Amino acid sequence: MIPIRLATTKDAAEIATMSRDFIESGLGWSWNTLRVVRAVWDPDTVVAVSTCKKTISGFAIMIFREHTAHLNLLAVKPKHRRQGIGKYLVKWLEESAKTAGTFQLSLEVRESNIAAQAFYESLGYKQTRKISGYYQQTESAVRMTRNISVLKNSTPG
Numbered sequence: 001m002i003p004i005r006l007a008t009t010k011d012a013a014e015i016a017t018m019s020r021d022f023i024e025s026g027l028g029w030s031w032n033t034l035r036v037v038r039a040v041w042d043p044d045t046v047v048a049v050s051t052c053k054k055t056i057s058g059f060a061i062m063i064f065r066e067h068t069a070h071l072n073l074l075a076v077k078p079k080h081r082r083q084g085i086g087k088y089l090v091k092w093l094e095e096s097a098k099t100a101g102t103f104q105l106s107l108e109v110r111e112s113n114i115a116a117q118a119f120y121e122s123l124g125y126k127q128t129r130k131i132s133g134y135y136q137q138t139e140s141a142v143r144m145t146r147n148i149s150v151l152k153n154s155t156p157g
């Protein structure tokens with residue numbers, strides 16, 4: 001089992017740095033420490049971190065609305081990749097979403113990020129549309145969604 005816990009404000013700087021280096025590279029840094037702190041304190045947002053020997057190996061941020069949830073950010077540190085951590089973080093959030101009565105999950109991923117698109121497709125997410133200029137007018141996004149309303153009896157795996 002991969003240890004996962006809710007992030008605290010003490011984790012915010014490290015999460016923000018991971019966002020800058022692994023997700024927003026080449027774009028302006030929008031998920032700075034203050035924005036992550038706000039997400040940690042936002043009652044409609046879950047900021048989760050996976051840990052390895054008590055250090056952060058990955059994180060994910062998901063915002064919950066009435067019947068939908070949106071995965072804002074997800075990253076795993078390079079040396080921990082391809083060990084199932086990203087998948088486990090998403091499944092963990094999907095379980096939280098199901099408990100909250102969510103029916104549909106969505107996310108945007110950079111058009112150039114083919115690896116992440118393959119990752120989400122492996123988890124059952126489908127590409128639904130392309131959004132031109134989504135990232136600071138410099139790069140398009142691919143929106144991906146997954147309907148979880150039919151998965152009530154599934155368990156993370």
Ligand SMILES: CC(C)(COP(=O)(O)OP(=O)(O)OC[C@H]1O[C@@H](n2cnc3c(N)ncnc32)[C@H](O)[C@@H]1OP(=O)(O)O)[C@@H](O)C(=O)NCCC(=O)NCCS
Pocket residue numbers: 022023072073074075076077080081082083084085086087088109110113114115116118119120122
């Ligand atoms: C995308 C990311 C979160 C995946 O995390 P991860 O922990 O390495 O992923 P997992 O080990 O759980 O992979 C699960 C499955 O996804 C697919 N997958 C993962 N990484 C992949 C890659 N680089 N290329 C193709 N498929 C990939 C595979 O099917 C994999 O199963 P397998 O290893 O048994 O073949 C990680 O590569 C990352 O942090 N990338 C940089 C940040 C980013 O792009 N975030 C997403 C956009 S916000």
